[in-house]
Amino acid sequence: MSIFSSFKTFRGGVHPPEFKELTRDQSFEIMPDPKRVILPLRQHIGKDAKPLVKKGVEVKAGEIIAESDGFISSPVFSPVNGKVISVGKETNSSGFPKEAIVIETNGSTDTQKLEKLEFSTVTGAEIIERVKHAGIVGQGGAAFPTFVKLTPNKDRIIDYIILNGCECEPYLTRDERLMLDRSHDVVSGLLLMMKALELKKGYIGVEDNKPEAIEALQKAAAPFSEIELAVVRTKYPQGAEKMLIKAVTGREVPPGKLPLDVGVVIQNIGTAVAVYDSVVKGEPQITASVTVSGLGLNNPKNLIVKVGTPLADVLEFCGGAKENAKRVIVGGPMMGFAQYDFSAPIMKATSGILVLTEDEINTHEQTPCLKCGMCVEVCPLNLIPTKLARYSQLDKTEEAENLGISVCMECGTCTYTCPANIPLVQWIRLGKQRVNQMNSEKKTA
Numbered sequence: 001m002s003i004f005s006s007f008k009t010f011r012g013g014v015h016p017p018e019f020k021e022l023t024r025d026q027s028f029e030i031m032p033d034p035k036r037v038i039l040p041l042r043q044h045i046g047k048d049a050k051p052l053v054k055k056g057v058e059v060k061a062g063e064i065i066a067e068s069d070g071f072i073s074s075p076v077f078s079p080v081n082g083k084v085i086s087v088g089k090e091t092n093s094s095g096f097p098k099e100a101i102v103i104e105t106n107g108s109t110d111t112q113k114l115e116k117l118e119f120s121t122v123t124g125a126e127i128i129e130r131v132k133h134a135g136i137v138g139q140g141g142a143a144f145p146t147f148v149k150l151t152p153n154k155d156r157i158i159d160y161i162i163l164n165g166c167e168c169e170p171y172l173t174r175d176e177r178l179m180l181d182r183s184h185d186v187v188s189g190l191l192l193m194m195k196a197l198e199l200k201k202g203y204i205g206v207e208d209n210k211p212e213a214i215e216a217l218q219k220a221a222a223p224f225s226e227i228e229l230a231v232v233r234t235k236y237p238q239g240a241e242k243m244l245i246k247a248v249t250g251r252e253v254p255p256g257k258l259p260l261d262v263g264v265v266i267q268n269i270g271t272a273v274a275v276y277d278s279v280v281k282g283e284p285q286i287t288a289s290v291t292v293s294g295l296g297l298n299n300p301k302n303l304i305v306k307v308g309t310p311l312a313d314v315l316e317f318c319g320g321a322k323e324n325a326k327r328v329i330v331g332g333p334m335m336g337f338a339q340y341d342f343s344a345p346i347m348k349a350t351s352g353i354l355v356l357t358e359d360e361i362n363t364h365e366q367t368p369c370l371k372c373g374m375c376v377e378v379c380p381l382n383l384i385p386t387k388l389a390r391y392s393q394l395d396k397t398e399e400a401e402n403l404g405i406s407v408c409m410e411c412g413t414c415t416y417t418c419p420a421n422i423p424l425v426q427w428i429r430l431g432k433q434r435v436n437q438m439n440s441e442k443k444t445a
């Protein structure tokens, strides 16, 4: 293993206060099973999984309850022992009702596992099959089924895989904890994915604000000359795929293109651990590692939680909200979503739940644009957020598309910077949805 520091950085970006000290020193605690779990059939990008169970049947923890439906889809496993009490629409963390299976738990904690595969002799094809069958999805936010990224088209040449250990969102420390507490499994997960992709080179990119994690990974990866540790500069959004690829390999992903187009596969730290667990321990993806934090929460923690656990149960397990709590966010403060329905469940890719006070959120009145240009200055993708948001507000979908709205990665840097408190990224997100709708209507016309 070798280590290098990358001084390559990107244009723009910001340095928001980190608040990582709230949970950084806390190893994972395992939360007991809740009374019931809600399991949306789509916890990934792609098609809903197809339910295999009906109301009234008994299920075991680790049993498949919904199978993948199509290439970009992922199966769902029961995380608990209990009885299916409904199959139908439930609100998830997006705030919209979606198809889900609800299971009432019976208190038994036995878990059924898949056959364990031998780390040293497992083949690439077996790794891909296992990752697919175990329902592993990316832990970096988008929840893309992991096996799809491990099976790129034959005409693509992939040179590297990069594990993204930047965790540049403020507050979140679950990846940092995984790098510290399970550094050997992170490295083993990377080696398994390298075998699946037939790669001779893998990188782990970590921001330089995590010296202990860097040290732990250095030790764990020491025997492997095919792994390089890239220490990158701390700046938001350094963990965005395009920014990390540039810092680690020097390659630029052109607008509208994917990491695969420049020969790189990116996976998250949590994904590497999930791949390792599925192959070597035979564990389907039935838990999520989550940072529960914020100054408005009584006992911030890093938790291992059963997928499907209602947010309310998780907050209660962490001592509940303080009196001055103002807002709950699922995800990080820059890219996460405000949450108002706490019966919504933890999903496979949930990374954090934050309970924030008035001091931690922007409650200032929105004013008209000051034309200061700060949003343009900080946008890492050279976009013009003020114009994109304006076009979205005015429903000028064609104009927004021509100005590159679809390229926006919704990092929230522009919104964070705007002195007029304009919710730029929220408008841009809406504009992107309209562009997608317009283009799919054009296709079907």
Ligand code: SF4
Pocket: 378, 379, 380, 381, 382, 383, 384, 385, 407, 408, 409, 410, 411, 412, 413, 414, 415, 424, 425, 428
């Ligand atoms: S949210 Fe989009 S427009 Fe705003 S800074 Fe990030 S990439 Fe640029």
Ligand code: SF4
Pocket: 368, 369, 370, 371, 372, 373, 374, 375, 376, 385, 386, 417, 418, 419, 420, 421, 422, 424
């Ligand atoms: S940062 Fe806000 S106020 Fe300044 S130009 Fe952009 S939208 Fe206008």
